[in-house]
Amino acid sequence: MVKKKTKTKFKKEKKIILGGKSKETAREKMIGQHIGYRYDVNLLPDYKKITPFLKKYVEAMGWDDLNWLEDVHMGYEEDRPAVFCRNANGWVTIPKSIKLPDNQQDRDMIARELLVKFQMSPKHPLVDLKKAYLKF
Amino acid sequence: MANLKATEKKTKSQSMGMHSEVLTGRTQQKFFNPDEGENLYYFGTYDVDFNKRTELDVKEMTAPEANKEIDNLMSQGFGTIVIKNPQGKHSLGVGILNKLNLIFEGSLGYFGMGSCDGPTVRINGRVGWSCAENLMAGKVVIEKNAGSCFGAAIRGGDLICKGSVGARTGIDMKGGTIIVGGDAGAFTGFMMQRGRIIILGDVGINLGDSMYDGTIFIGGKIGSFGSDAVPSDLTDSDQDWLKRKLKVAEIGEKFDVSKMTKIVAGKKLWNYDNLEPHEKKGAI
Numbered sequence: 165m166v167k168k169k170t171k172t173k174f175k176k177e178k179k180i181i182l183g184g185k186s187k188e189t190a191r192e193k194m195i196g197q198h199i200g201y202r203y204d205v206n207l208l209p210d211y212k213k214i215t216p217f218l219k220k221y222v223e224a225m226g227w228d229d230l231n232w233l234e235d236v237h238m239g240y241e242e243d244r245p246a247v248f249c250r251n252a253n254g255w256v257t258i259p260k261s262i263k264l265p266d267n268q269q270d271r272d273m274i275a276r277e278l279l280v281k282f283q284m285s286p287k288h289p290l291v292d293l294k295k296a297y298l299k300f
Numbered sequence: 301m302a303n304l305k306a307t308e309k310k311t312k313s314q315s316m317g318m319h320s321e322v323l324t325g326r327t328q329q330k331f332f333n334p335d336e337g338e339n340l341y342y343f344g345t346y347d348v349d350f351n352k353r354t355e356l357d358v359k360e361m362t363a364p365e366a367n368k369e370i371d372n373l374m375s376q377g378f379g380t381i382v383i384k385n386p387q388g389k390h391s392l393g394v395g396i397l398n399k400l401n402l403i404f405e406g407s408l409g410y411f412g413m414g415s416c417d418g419p420t421v422r423i424n425g426r427v428g429w430s431c432a433e434n435l436m437a438g439k440v441v442i443e444k445n446a447g448s449c450f451g452a453a454i455r456g457g458d459l460i461c462k463g464s465v466g467a468r469t470g471i472d473m474k475g476g477t478i479i480v481g482g483d484a485g486a487f488t489g490f491m492m493q494r495g496r497i498i499i500l501g502d503v504g505i506n507l508g509d510s511m512y513d514g515t516i517f518i519g520g521k522i523g524s525f526g527s528d529a530v531p532s533d534l535t536d537s538d539q540d541w542l543k544r545k546l547k548v549a550e551i552g553e554k555f556d557v558s559k560m561t562k563i564v565a566g567k568k569l570w571n572y573d574n575l576e577p578h579e580k581k582g583a584i
Binding site: 201205206208211217220221224225226227228229231232233234235247250256257258259262278280281282283284285286287288291294 | 332333336337338339340341343344350399401418436437438439455456457458476477494495513514515537538541544545548564
């Protein structure tokens with residue numbers, strides 16, 4: 165019996181695009197895999213895009229700039245926009261009802277605002293953990 | 301590595317050009333609630349007032365006693381605390397998860413200001429090893445020199461040393477900014493994963509050794525580059541950011557940032573596990 169030749173089509177992985185810019189490097193081509201985080205970790209914030217809530221937060225904390233929030237960016241998880249919460253060590257997905265702008269700088273500011281609200285919430289997962297495990 | 305698979309479906313994040321792949325198996329299924337209140341501080345932390353000031357002499361106290369007293373003062377609403385006679389004690393001011401204006405009149409020993417999240421700290425002296433280790437957020441300013449492992453594993457915030465620092469500055473850092481007004485020792489930015497380091501003076505050998513990501517800016521001479529640390533172009537955005545950050549740090553405001561050297565990761569150490577069979581094949 166002659167075996168039927170089947171053509172195996174390998175779909176080429178699409179390029180990772182962050183902030184509208186292709187990031188595929190020669191190294192990525194060689195290993196056939198995207199390397200890096202789910203956003204450009206080195207993207208510096210555009211302070212012109214700061215939101216009123218973030219201004220209020222920075223002022224309340226007595227800082228001169230976004231401080232730790234400079235490292236917060238909008239990424240994705242489970243095929244949806246998400247922001248990484250380092251305290252809960254997980255991605256917090258953005259609800260569909262929130263409309264996101266089409267550029268990374270604006271999205272990052274929204275991610276920062278949402279993350280602050282999430283972390284300061286009495287419903288944050290660490291609040292329960294603290295109640296259960298706080299020793300001193 | 302996370303599982304990569306191609307997808308035909310164009311979802312919200314894809315249509316915005318954020319990615320073109322699906323990463324599965326990592327989610328914790330946490331969803332942001334759009335009706336969340338506008339709280340500015342962690343739940344259960346103290347409501348302190350920066351204008352309410354007090355002094356604390358820790359000469360006769362042990363480090364745990366001093367740290368408990370700082371906590372006690374915060375619970376009374378003091379937002380500015382001046383610590384007298386720290387006398388190089390180790391582990392002072394650790395684990396503060398509150399907004400606070402903390403001033404040390406003297407020098408600290410090892411692991412000062414470790415694991416803090418939020419306070420603004422000024423140390424009018426020197427610090428020992430691993431100052432502000434695991435800093436999450438806030439601003440720590442050291443007026444004189446710092447020891448080795450300055451800002452080890454920090455994840456956020458600004459850590460500023462107006463003098464010089466020892467070896468392994470920013471080792472394993474995962475975010476935040478370290479700014480040094482003077483020189484830095486060997487292995488600066490060793491195994492850094494993200495964040496930024498600014499050194500206005502010279503650095504020792506093996507700069508950025510085994511760095512995975514992040515950026516290092518050097519104003520002076522570089523002893524030697526470490527494994528996978530490569531020079532990169534300084535952009536206008538970098539220069540604007542450097543000028544702003546140095547102003548915040550109160551050092552080098554007149555420093556010519558355009559002459560700084562930018563160092564990034566060559567990213568040849570990434571995906572070691574995936575690459576290994578490929579390289580093994582080549583070797584055989």
